[in-house]
Amino acid sequence: xxxxKQNSPSLSVQEGRISILNCDYTNSMFDYFLWYKxxxxxxxxxxxxxxxxxxxxxxxxxxxxxxxxxxxxxxxxVPSQPGDSAVYxxxxxxxxxxxNMLTFGGGTRLMVKP
Amino acid sequence: EAxxxxxPRYLITVTGKKLTVTCSQNMNHEYMSxxxxxxxxxxxxxxxxxxxxxxDKGDVPEGYKVSRKEKRNFPLILESPSPNQTSLxxxxxxxxxxxxxxxxxxxxxxxLTVL
Numbered sequence: 001x002x003x004x005k006q007n008s009p010s011l012s013v014q015e016g017r018i019s020i021l022n023c024d025y026t027n028s029m030f031d032y033f034l035w036y037k038x039x040x041x042x043x044x045x046x047x048x049x050x051x052x053x054x055x056x057x058x059x060x061x062x063x064x065x066x067x068x069x070x071x072x073x074x075x076x077x078v079p080s081q082p083g084d085s086a087v088y089x090x091x092x093x094x095x096x097x098x099x100n101m102l103t104f105g106g107g108t109r110l111m112v113k114p
Numbered sequence: 115e116a117x118x119x120x121x122p123r124y125l126i127t128v129t130g131k132k133l134t135v136t137c138s139q140n141m142n143h144e145y146m147s148x149x150x151x152x153x154x155x156x157x158x159x160x161x162x163x164x165x166x167x168x169x170d171k172g173d174v175p176e177g178y179k180v181s182r183k184e185k186r187n188f189p190l191i192l193e194s195p196s197p198n199q200t201s202l203x204x205x206x207x208x209x210x211x212x213x214x215x216x217x218x219x220x221x222x223x224x225x226l227t228v229l
Contacts, residue, residue: 002155002156004156006156009154032215034217036220041222041223042222042223043118043204043206043220043221043222043223044157044204044220045220046217046218046219049215049217051215089156089157091157101147101159101162101172102157102159102218103159104149104156104157104158105156106154106155106156107156
């Protein structure tokens with residue numbers, strides 16, 4: 001049973017508009033959440049993260065929101081650019097014994113149309 | 115340049131023929147791990163290592179072996195590959211083995227096909 005789920009396998013957005021990527025998790029022990037971006041033929045690269053003690057973290061055009069009660073996080077990209085077209089993975093870690101182990105969602109392919 | 119390298123990048127092999135995928139990092143990271151990526155399933159951890167000579171199973175370890183004899187290298191070994199191990203494999207490393215907030219850096223991936 002997947003502990004981290006991204007229910008939308010793909011998302012298409014017009015350039016300049018907002019992209020919203022969603023992620024749900026089930027394990028209440030997770031206390032740190034990350035978003036990775038992946039281009040074809042490359043490894044995932046870290047994008048932005050959020051600790052469970054916060055509900056929002058912003059970095060330029062990227063903002064991650066965390067709703068702990070709903071076990072839901074989302075990534076907002078504003079404004080979206082064609083270069084943002086990639087697969088986005090959310091990941092979670094945490095718990096005393098988890099150390100640096102990451103649990104990933106299935107990914108959402110974002111396509112930003114010019 | 116700080117990086118994680120993997121070799122080979124692409125490999126086609128046949129069932130039962132032992133293979134090794136190498137992984138090396140030049141950042142003096144303690145933590146290294148292997149993931150496989152399959153459609154709809156995201157990245158699933160195969161094995162990880164918290165330091166030299168310390169390895170442990172991840173979520174999907176069956177059919178794989180690893181070793182960590184040196185800090186920089188973490189090879190993935192398939193003793194007898196089977197078609198269900200056809201996948202895209204990523205090696206990753208991070209500075210600390212104990213902190214969940216350390217960023218993991220990923221290699222470029224190895225696409226393996228087992229016929």
